[in-house]
Amino acid sequence: MSQPDLDPAVEAKSTTFDSPADRSVKVPATGKGKGRAAGTPAAPAANPNLAVALQASTFRAKSLRLDVDVTSAVSPVLIDIYWGDGSTSNANTHGSNSLTTEHVYSEVGTYTVKVTVTDTVNQTSAENSVTVITAGSDFTPYNPTRLLDTRDGTGAPKAKVAPYASARVKVGGYGTIPAGVTAVALNVTVTNTRSGGHVTAFAEGTHRPTTSNLNYEPGQTVPNLVIVPVGANGYVDLYNGGWESVDLLADVTGYFTRSAANGYTALGPERFVDTRTGLGTLKGQVAGYGTFSTKIAGNRGVPAGAKAVAVNVTVTNSESDGHLTVFPTGKAAPTASNLNFATGQTIANSVIVPVGADGQISIRNGGWSPADVIVDIVGYYSPDSVSAYLPFDPERVQDTREAKKPLPGRHYSALGLGDGDRHTTGFVMNTTVTNPKGAGFLAVAPDPNTIADYNNGTDVEVPNPTSSNLNFTANKTVANLVQAGRGSTGVIDFFNWSDADIDLIVDVFGIYVDN
Numbered sequence: 001m002s003q004p005d006l007d008p009a010v011e012a013k014s015t016t017f018d019s020p021a022d023r024s025v026k027v028p029a030t031g032k033g034k035g036r037a038a039g040t041p042a043a044p045a046a047n048p049n050l051a052v053a054l055q056a057s058t059f060r061a062k063s064l065r066l067d068v069d070v071t072s073a074v075s076p077v078l079i080d081i082y083w084g085d086g087s088t089s090n091a092n093t094h095g096s097n098s099l100t101t102e103h104v105y106s107e108v109g110t111y112t113v114k115v116t117v118t119d120t121v122n123q124t125s126a127e128n129s130v131t132v133i134t135a136g137s138d139f140t141p142y143n144p145t146r147l148l149d150t151r152d153g154t155g156a157p158k159a160k161v162a163p164y165a166s167a168r169v170k171v172g173g174y175g176t177i178p179a180g181v182t183a184v185a186l187n188v189t190v191t192n193t194r195s196g197g198h199v200t201a202f203a204e205g206t207h208r209p210t211t212s213n214l215n216y217e218p219g220q221t222v223p224n225l226v227i228v229p230v231g232a233n234g235y236v237d238l239y240n241g242g243w244e245s246v247d248l249l250a251d252v253t254g255y256f257t258r259s260a261a262n263g264y265t266a267l268g269p270e271r272f273v274d275t276r277t278g279l280g281t282l283k284g285q286v287a288g289y290g291t292f293s294t295k296i297a298g299n300r301g302v303p304a305g306a307k308a309v310a311v312n313v314t315v316t317n318s319e320s321d322g323h324l325t326v327f328p329t330g331k332a333a334p335t336a337s338n339l340n341f342a343t344g345q346t347i348a349n350s351v352i353v354p355v356g357a358d359g360q361i362s363i364r365n366g367g368w369s370p371a372d373v374i375v376d377i378v379g380y381y382s383p384d385s386v387s388a389y390l391p392f393d394p395e396r397v398q399d400t401r402e403a404k405k406p407l408p409g410r411h412y413s414a415l416g417l418g419d420g421d422r423h424t425t426g427f428v429m430n431t432t433v434t435n436p437k438g439a440g441f442l443a444v445a446p447d448p449n450t451i452a453d454y455n456n457g458t459d460v461e462v463p464n465p466t467s468s469n470l471n472f473t474a475n476k477t478v479a480n481l482v483q484a485g486r487g488s489t490g491v492i493d494f495f496n497w498s499d500a501d502i503d504l505i506v507d508v509f510g511i512y513v514d515n
Contacts, residue, residue, distance in 0.1 A: 322367020
């Protein structure tokens with residue numbers, strides 16, 4: 001049990017917009033002032049230095065803090081604020097003075113804030129304005145498309161990525177993806193590995209973080225979903241942290257911009273499909289090169305207007321090597337893949353997939369033999385969802401290796417990531433299990449208790465997980481992206497569903513915020 005502090009990472013994403021006093025413009029003002037007849041214009045010399053300086057700073061996803069600095073003769077002053085979204089507010093002061101006020105926009109976007117200050121005695125006014133851009137981003141789904149494949153020269157020279165070097169992935173300006181995109185959902189795959197190592201995704205032009213997104217061993221093909229900021233030049237870098245060359249693939253399924261599009265709503269998690277039991281589809285394994293579809297939008301709490309869904313897909317009982325591809329129903333299966341598996345392997349990966357026009361998604365078994373497929377939904381993106389994404393530099397909130405206290409089997413770790421902060425509605429995390437002493441799976445789910453409940457001994461029993469996020473075997477390191485909702489308390493549990501100890505690493509890459 002712990003309560004990591006994400007505030008510094010969130011505050012680091014604040015942006016300031018200034019408009020100094022010398023940009024103030026005098027505007028005509030008439031009206032009833034003290035000692036002045038109604039409708040009489042002010043004398044030209046009345047309060048000649050009247051001006052207003054503005055400094056606006058963003059915080060959270062859609063909130064703005066505005067500092068108003070008034071320069072005036074000693075006289076009553078009315079301050080009128082026009083927030084740029086149709087709403088207004090006002091205040092009164094006397095002579096030169098300063099005030100700070102806050103505003104929450106209903107949508108992310110670009111707004112022009114105008115402030116008018118009026119000397120109510122001399123009927124003299126001045127105004128100033130500042131254009132602001134909210135910090136949060138909305139999501140736009142993109143039909144799964146391969147942006148990078150170093151094996152055949154897609155998006156980069158046909159060559160393996162050298163040790164301790166990076167491959168560049170063009171995102172902003174590719175296809176219909178606009179320039180200025182803030183973050184992107186990429187499925188990154190490493191293959192043709194000859195040593196152990198890791199891959200780190202980061203915005204080009206920024207400092208490479210010390211965290212990793214996926215880990216690999218010799219001979220492995222390993223995928224993982226990343227939600228990664230995009231550099232100002234539109235590129236993402238994929239760093240090969242191994243001592244041998246590797247091939248890298250990257251498939252896009254959506255992107256984030258600071259324009260109103262689709263917000264996020266966290267769910268459950270809840271199991272939607274299990275071919276082993278017939279949940280959400282016909283009972284029985286998916287045939288080799290076979291495809292099935294399942295209803296998502298307009299089903300079991302997901303609204304019909306959902307444009308994309310965040311799911312965790314697991315393959316098990318596979319009878320051959322292969323891969324899974326998840327795509328919107330009504331579209332042809334793309335060449336992109338979401339999950340690679342070996343014969344008999346149980347492996348999971350997070351997926352963000354657009355929803356077809358009929359509200360369904362399709363899943364294709366790219367292996368030549370049957371396999372079972374499990375789908376757990378963790379959230380959806382829709383125009384009516386209010387939470388915007390706020391990415392920040394990766395923040396490591398747990399590493400059991402540092403404390404030399406592995407997470408025991410059949411136990412869970414409780415992290416108060418959003419405890420006491422009801423406006424943070426979800427978390428984007430990379431979870432890594434390393435040094436496992438046996439086979440099992442990791443499950444991530446909201447906790448009904450607060451940190452105070454645990455401290456006071458008033459905590460209630462936590463229900464066993466009904467879904468999984470990543471599967472592991474003895475002595476293997478496995479990572480997977482997790483999108484977890486805050487639940488009712490903001491405390492998130494990480495269950496070690498095995499009979500042996502594991503080490504757990506949790507890195508937070510961003511949060512969803514409703515204000």
